[in-house]
Amino acid sequence: MRVRDFKPEDMERVLEIEHESFKDPYPRSLLEHIHNLHPDGFMIAEINDEIVGYIIGVMRWGGTGHVLAVAVSPPYRRRGVGKSLMVNMMDRLQRKGASRIRIEVRASNTVAQSFYQKLNFRQRRIVPSYYSDGEAAILMQYTFSD
Template structure:
């Protein structure tokens, strides 16, 4: 758990708690065309508790990130979203930096993620963090949209 002060607000990045899942679902429905079902969110919480983190702003879950480690050395960011009222306040950057640091401590050599081809803002966000485009994945999303695969080498 880490605390940050942004615009005179204390922001805590911490592991998700079971009681946070309702807020996570609410954020998902506001931010994604095809949110994960609650059953998958619960399973990810149980299976990857240290990689399922939230940005807590004064007791409000304002954002979340789900990151998992695969094959012992590849970090995969499955989802990241910030409540619309809290966007553009660096919460996404804090969440990404936290998970990248956690992955690095656990010996991860490469971080991967997928982003909608149409989501140019998110692609720019990831590029600012050092991610590189690695190719297009056709028909990746349920609605048929392609994804852009991005990677961040950690060594």
């Protein structure tokens, strides 16, 4: 497996994974906008030259990194792809000055919550009606030790 920076020609496959993975997928225009603003915050995972996952992470105010999305194509889940993407993004955000990283996850998505907990993310608070369908999000945070 290889993790690399996103290239514009990767967009079609990223959109496929986005739609396979989320109830409320990001539209192409938003993904393109994020990439234009934060080109170094968009990474791809490949296996045998096939894109199997992606991650988007950006720096926010006050030394906070924010993972906006991480998704892995269903046939490649539970094979270390998501972990590799997260570890690479966490390292990149730390090098950019992050002292902590946050991510929001659907309250009903206990599989994702468990995944992030294994990476030492901790639940911080519930954000009511975070998603367009009214579901709450769990805000999870990882804090780098000094």
